[in-house]
Amino acid sequence: MFNSMTQKPATLFRRASKLGASLVAASVLALTVPTLALAEGYPERDITLVLPFGPGGIADITSRVVADALGKKLGRQIVIMNQPGAAGAVAARAALNAPADGYTLALLSNGTAISVPLFENLQFDPVKDFVPVSSLAYFDFVFVTKAGGKFKTLADVLEAAKAEPGALNVGTINVGSSQNLAAELFKSTSGIDFTIVPYKATPDLLVALLGDELDVIIDSQTALKAALTQGQAVAVASSGPTRSILLPDVATAQEQGVNGFDVTSWNAIFAPAGTPQDVVDKLNATLVEVLADPAIQKRFAELGVEARSSKPQEIGARLEADIEKWSAVIEKAGIPKQ
Numbered sequence: 001m002f003n004s005m006t007q008k009p010a011t012l013f014r015r016a017s018k019l020g021a022s023l024v025a026a027s028v029l030a031l032t033v034p035t036l037a038l039a040e041g042y043p044e045r046d047i048t049l050v051l052p053f054g055p056g057g058i059a060d061i062t063s064r065v066v067a068d069a070l071g072k073k074l075g076r077q078i079v080i081m082n083q084p085g086a087a088g089a090v091a092a093r094a095a096l097n098a099p100a101d102g103y104t105l106a107l108l109s110n111g112t113a114i115s116v117p118l119f120e121n122l123q124f125d126p127v128k129d130f131v132p133v134s135s136l137a138y139f140d141f142v143f144v145t146k147a148g149g150k151f152k153t154l155a156d157v158l159e160a161a162k163a164e165p166g167a168l169n170v171g172t173i174n175v176g177s178s179q180n181l182a183a184e185l186f187k188s189t190s191g192i193d194f195t196i197v198p199y200k201a202t203p204d205l206l207v208a209l210l211g212d213e214l215d216v217i218i219d220s221q222t223a224l225k226a227a228l229t230q231g232q233a234v235a236v237a238s239s240g241p242t243r244s245i246l247l248p249d250v251a252t253a254q255e256q257g258v259n260g261f262d263v264t265s266w267n268a269i270f271a272p273a274g275t276p277q278d279v280v281d282k283l284n285a286t287l288v289e290v291l292a293d294p295a296i297q298k299r300f301a302e303l304g305v306e307a308r309s310s311k312p313q314e315i316g317a318r319l320e321a322d323i324e325k326w327s328a329v330i331e332k333a334g335i336p337k338q
Contacts, residue, residue, distance in 0.1 A: 042102055042278075042279050042282060043074055043075075043076045043102065043103065044076075045076065045103065046076050046077040046078070046079055046103075047071075047074070047076060047077075047078050047079070047102070047103050047104070047105060048078075048079045048080075048081050048098070048103065048104045048105070049063060049067055049078055049079070049080055049081065049105045049106070049107060049269070050081045050083055050091045050092075050094050050095045050104065050105070050106045050107065051063055051080060051081065051082050051083065051084075051091060051107045052083060052084060052085075052088035052090070052091035052092070052106075052107065052108075052109075052111075052112075053082065053084055053107075054082055054084045055082050058220075058222050058303055058304070058305060059107065059109065059267050060080070060082065061303060062136065062137050062267065062300060062303060062305060062307075063080060063107055063136070063267070064080055065296060065299055065300070066136055066287070066290060066291070066296070067079075067080055069290045069293065069296060070286060070287065070290050073286045073289065073290060074286060081094065086123070087111075087115040087118070087119050087122060087338075088108070088109075088111065088112050088115055088122075089122055089123040089124055091106060091107070092106060092123070092124040092126070092129070092130075093123060093124065095130075095272055096124060096129055096130075096272050098272065099272075100271070100272040100273060100274035100275045101275065101276070101279070102271060102275050102276065102279035102280070102283065104271075104272065105133065105269050105270065105271050105283075106130060106269070106270050106271070106272075107136075107267055107268070107269060107270075108126055108130065108267075108268055108269075108270045108319065109265070109266060109267045109268070110178055110264075110265045110266050110322055111177075111178060111265075112126050112319070113126075113319055113322035113323045113325075113326055114176065114177075114178060114181060114322075114326045114330075116323045116326075116327070117323065117326060117327035117330050117331070117337075118176050118326075118330055118335070118337065118338055119337060119338050120337045120338065126270070126319060126323075127316075127319065127320055127323070128273065129272065129273055130270040130271065130272060130273055131270060131271050131272075131273050131274075131275055131280060131312070131316070132268065132270050132312040132313070132314075132315045132316035132319070133268070133269040133270055133271055133280055133283050133284055133287065133312055133315075134268060134269055134283070134284045134287040134288065134291075134309045134310050134311075134312065134315060135266055135267070135268040135308055135309060135310040135314070135315040135318070136266075136267045136268055136269060136287070136291065136307070136308075136309075137266065137267045137300060137305040137306060137307060137308065138264055138265065138266045138305065138306045138308050139220055139221065139222065139244075139246075139264070139265050139266075139304060139305040139306060140220075140221070140238045140239045140240035140244045140247075140263070140264055140265070141178070141179060141182050141218050141219060141220055141221075141238070141239040141263055141265070142218070142219065142220070142221050142224060142228075142235040142237070142238050142239070142247065142250065143157070143216055143217075143218055143235065143236050143237040143238075143239070143253070144209070144216065144217045144218075144219070144224055144227070144228070144233045144234065144235055144236070145157070145209075145215065145216055145217075145233065145234050145236055146209050146210060146212070146232075146233060146234075147231050147232055147233055147234050149212075149215075151215060151216065151236070152234070152236070153236050153256075154236045154237040154251075154253065154256045154258075155256065155257075156236075157215070157216055157236065158190060158192060158257070158258075160215070161190075161192035161193065161194050162192055165192070165193035165194075166193050166194065166195055167194075167195075168192075168194035168195065168215050168216070169194070169195050169197050169213065169214045169215050169216075170183050170186075170194050170195065170196050170197065170214070170215065170216045170217075170218060171196075171197045171198075171199055171205045171208055171209065171214040171216070171217045171218070172196060172197075172198055172199070172205070172217070172218050172219065173198065173199060173200065173201060173202065173205070173219065174198055174199075174200065175198045175335065176330075176335060176338065178263070178265055179218050179219050179220070180196065180198055181263075181326055181329050181330065181333070182218050182239055182263040183196045183218050184196065184329050184330075184332070184333040184335075185261060185263060185329050186218070186253065186258065186261055188329070188332060189258055189259070189260045189261040190253075190258045190261065197213075197214060202219055202223040202224065205217045205219065206224075206227055206232070206233070209233065210232060216236075217233070218239075220265070220304065221235075221244070221246060221247060221304040222303060222304030222305065225304055235247060235250045236250075237250065237251060237252060237253045237256055238250045238251070238252050238253070239252070239253060239261070239262070239263040239264070240252055240262065240263070240264045241254060241262045241264070243255075244306070245301075245306055246301055246304060246305075246306060266315070266318065268310070268315045268318075268319075269283070269287065271283070280312060284309075284311070284312055287309050288309045290309075291307045291308060291309040292309070
């Protein structure tokens with residue numbers, strides 16, 4: 001038998017290489033096991049979902065519906081924390097101040113994408129500070145005219161605007177809102193000129209429409225549902241790239257000749273950057289199950305939104321694309337930073 005002093009250098013090198021490989025493998029296993037254990041044991045306590053909206057709104061209601069179902073699937077309670085204010089910065093900071101361990105999540109939306117170019121100091125970067133988990137809900141806006149009024153179709157609206165540029169009054173809620181920017185985008189993509197009139201809230205818009213102070217309203221189906229079902233108003237177009245499953249009989253603006261016009265609002269769950277990927281994957285897989293539940297989809301539809309999950313990278317890409325899109329719209333409209 002040979003000892004180490006009598007072995008050839010090549011033999012010693014091979015044995016050292018094998019020993020080194022074994023040590024590396026052991027190190028990788030040591031690093032991997034805790035991560036796998038985290039995925040298997042997660043969650044071990046309740047999870048907090050921070051919302052940038054107050055209680056009672058559609059985002060709050062739908063989030064609570066999902067939180068209840070998600071909690072039952074995971075075996076832990078999902079606690080909703082409402083933190084409205086400062087263009088979502090209050091909620092974002094509340095989530096980011098917690099450890100990135102999957103026990104504090106945040107709701108981001110298309111409003112978050114708009115806030116990035118709209119605010120001088122947003123206090124957080126949604127792309128760098130968060131990682132995407134899954135979308136929750138999507139909804140389009142609708143173009144609404146007065147029932148029995150002079151504008152019965154979108155073609156009527158376009159024709160009137162072309163005949164008398166600037167005379168048509170289109171109402172939305174606050175400047176810088178998704179609805180308001182949808183009107184700005186519609187103006188540029190349609191090539192027509194009209195006056196955008198901002199109001200504080202949807203009820204004010206409806207009063208103005210019924211009083212013939214406005215010709216068209218652009219708002220969510222949820223906000224206008226009562227006026228539509230009661231026959232006070234008529235939907236002449238929807239804002240998405242395809243017809244909404246909630247309004248299948250209403251043609252999109254694109255279908256009616258306004259090429260390139262696409263406005264779809266969304267809400268999604270994100271986690272602080274640094275959250276373990278296996279935890280994100282587990283949350284995503286569970287949300288896919290929850291949002292595919294017919295009872296959840298029916299409840300969302302009753303509220304005027306579409307329950308829809310996504311892969312993390314899909315909603316992450318959507319956030320980045322919407323930031324770029326709305327940056328261009330805000331710049332072209334000359335809306336000053338807030």
